[in-house]
Amino acid sequence: MSIGISSGSELERRSRMKKILFYGMTGEKMCFQHIFLNALDLHSSGQEVKIIFEGASVKLVSVFEEENNPLYKRVKEAGIIAGVCLACSKVLNVYEDNLKSSLIMLDDMSGHAGVKKYVMDGYEIISI
Secondary structure, three states: OOOOOOOHHHHHHHHHOOEEEEEEOOOOHHHHHHHHHHHHHHHHOOOEEEEEEOHHHHHHHHHHHHOOOHHHHHHHHOOOEEEEEHHHHHHOOOHHHHHHOOOOEEOOEOOEOOOHHHHHOOOEEEEO
């Protein structure tokens, strides 16, 4: 009879599970590819992973979309991408292109994509 108590192995799994947010600032495509690789690797091992495009990286969204980048497609389809900075998209003149990606535009920190929500929810933040 189950009374809602988790088994020992379930508790161990939960205690090992991490929450990681990749806060991508770089506009360098190769660096962002490594964000994708690490996010997919962590996600495949059961970790909770999110990616935010912030700063110069917002210019990469349309590049990845246009080239049908396979890593980008995988993280997008897996729901790993939390969104794209609204303010940076506008300032860097890629707002319209980024809207076409169907990614969420984030503006919770004075128009920019903040990390407070993730910190408060226990995420480790990795900024690249």
